[in-house]
Amino acid sequence: MINPDYPLASWFLALSTSLFLVLYALPLLFAPLRWARKFGWELPTGNNDLTVYFARCLGGLALAVIIAVVQFIPDPKSHLVIFELIGLIGGVMTAIHVWGAVMKQQPWSETAEIPLYGAVCVAALWLRYATLS
Template identity: 60%
Template sequence: MINPDYPLASWYLVIATTFFVVVIALPLLFAPLTWAKWFGWKIPEGNKDLTVYFGRCLGAAALSMLFAVAHGIPDPKSHHILFDMVSLVSGLMIIIHVWGAIRKTQPLSETIEIAVWAVAFVFAVWIRFSVLS
């Protein structure tokens, strides 16, 4: 499973995929309001159907992307576009979370999460343009 020619790239994909599947994708897909409570979000009163719907849609989209990323583990050099996708998603998530932090519309956990997205971004860019070049 781990590519002997590019073990760092393969291990990055294994670790990042596992982390995001367990911490974000599956909880959002199956229990979006519970996930939100874990991260300190206030759950609105009244009808929560739209909130649950968007949470599950985001979880499904994340799980689908992570499934695609996992396919690159055995041969990351041939799937370098996955590192482009990870860096794009991570970069956009940094912007989204910084905007929420500036506006003070998110719990502290989401502001701290900026560091997680930054690490994912830096490693994806570094592996894509240094390790796999």
């Protein structure tokens, strides 16, 4: 499954999809409020249907991206756009988390994710443009 010609790229795809599947996609899809509590979010009282709906949508979107990415692990060189997509997602998520930190609208656990998303962005773009080109 790991491409011997491009092991860094294959391992990056394999590890990042595995971590995001377990830590974000599945919990958001199946237990969004429990996930939110574990990450330190204070949940509003009353009807949380919209919160659960948006969380499940995000979990479903994350799962769809993960399923697409897993297909490219054996041959990352032929699917360079996936690294651009991961880099874009990482960059946008970094900006969202920085905004939340500046506005003081998120728990510390979300602020702690800023370096993670930044690293994913940089790693994906480095792999795309420095090692796979």
